[in-house]
Amino acid sequence: MTQIISALSEVSDRYDVLYCDLWGCLHDGLTAFPDAVAALRGFKAGGGTVLLLTNSPRPRASVERQLAKIGVPRDCWDIIASSGDSARAAMLRGMVGHKVWHIGEAHDEGFFAPMEIVGDAVEIERVDLEQAEGIVCTGPFDPKADPSTLRPQLLSAKARGLKLLCANPDIVVDRGEAREWCAGAIAALYTEMGGESLYFGKPHAPIYELARMRLAQLQVDFAPERVLAVGDGIRTDIQGALGEGIDALFITGGLARDETGTSGQPDPEKLAAYLDEAQLSARWSIGYLR
Template sequence: MPRKITDLDQLTDRADVVLCDVWGVIHNGVNPFLLSIEALKAARERGQTVILITNSPRPASGVIRQFETIGVDPDCWDDIVTSGDVTRQLVQQAPRAVYFLGPDRDMSLVEGLDIDLAGPEAAQAVLCTGLLEDETEAAEDYRALLAGLRARDLPFICANPDRVVERGDRLVPCAGALADIYAELGGETRIAGKPHAPIYKEVMARAQAIRGSVDMERVLAIGDGVQTDIRGALDNGFQAMFIARGIHAREYVNGRVTDETRLQTFLDAAGVAPAYWMEWLA
């Protein structure tokens, strides 16, 4: 069983850099988690560097605008790296004619890129940021469209590897769920966000720019997604801390109590072994 932590300051002597997930840890898309924000502010006051690492398909500027809307204190982070930031590099390496699959609110992802937006019949690549109507649609609703794209062997660039995300008290599907279907159909997926290496390379470059030399063993990654946050941290050589009251809470929370036996069974089944866990970041 990972060691249970009740206060982030218990790990001050073990981490110089904190890589913190956003959705499910700092906010749920509607409300900020004030204890989490205060914990990160306190970490910075103790001299730790806090970099937010999120699978949001928008560039960091879009995440900051969302923070301003829902009330996330800008003093809780030193820098932000998004899946959208590193995905732009994949788009620039793809064929020029790109089919954009996602809601209009994510169009900032392609601003300034030298590409041509095309319909699915004329495209040479697909860029997916999410479902068009994630409040009412399911990933399976897109299977026929994805099968048609797969029949033409288009590379599928996924800007948000998350399968689901919290929005208020609900879970809504993300682009990662569409990428799973495309891969199941035998299609090629290209992903730079968590758990893949490109986003972590960018994060470490930012950390080194802030602090100078960074000891990889003194980097702590925090998140609530086992296949993105925790697997990504472990695969890329970082300590990991799992936040239990996130997207997986239904698997092991009874009422208001986390069943630690069920939690351990869940982590074992997922094939991950974080060093620490917390109920909420506090």
């Protein structure tokens, strides 16, 4: 059973570390949410540490530049752990071979840059599907196109037993009012077709391991019961928090806005029905981070 709260400050004194999702919680892909920024600043002012835990397929430096561009101020967070970095580390260790077919947009070029934390990295060469030993998916070629358009290529890849490294397990995101497909939709389709997809972002363990490494870099000492995960994805943020044994604050006004009847705050009955259908729950829920 979840408890609906009106502000993060109602429960913040119970926690030392915040694992905060980005898209749908702190911004909509175009602009920052002022109330969410203020909430994170308040948490930090009380002595807390804010780790931005994102399923973005980008390296953290690229995520930081994106945040600055859309108006998320640097003083509301401490460090970033991205699905992109977690997946990059696996790729550079050779998890899907040396020659890879890349599914993604041109702005994902930074995904293939070296990483300091990976010693003896393999040399990655991007090739056509016919020459590939594996697939790296940072997102669709066109985020507005249905992932099923890739079915012929994925069938060919499955027939050759290629593994697909998914840099972002999210299925969709909302950019402003427009919904776009993410890498997770392609990976889910490949798995459905009988292929093997490898995941590194929420709700899977590798990104939480990376989060702990990032906090260690800051010399932040904490206990799991003093960590709160904040997110709007029931199958990513909330499921991941449950898997890690940490509390979660469900932002109902993001991806589940319509299903939870959120207008300022969620409709309690619709929220309960939504969580029951998902067979998941969060300790706390709120319409929007504030």
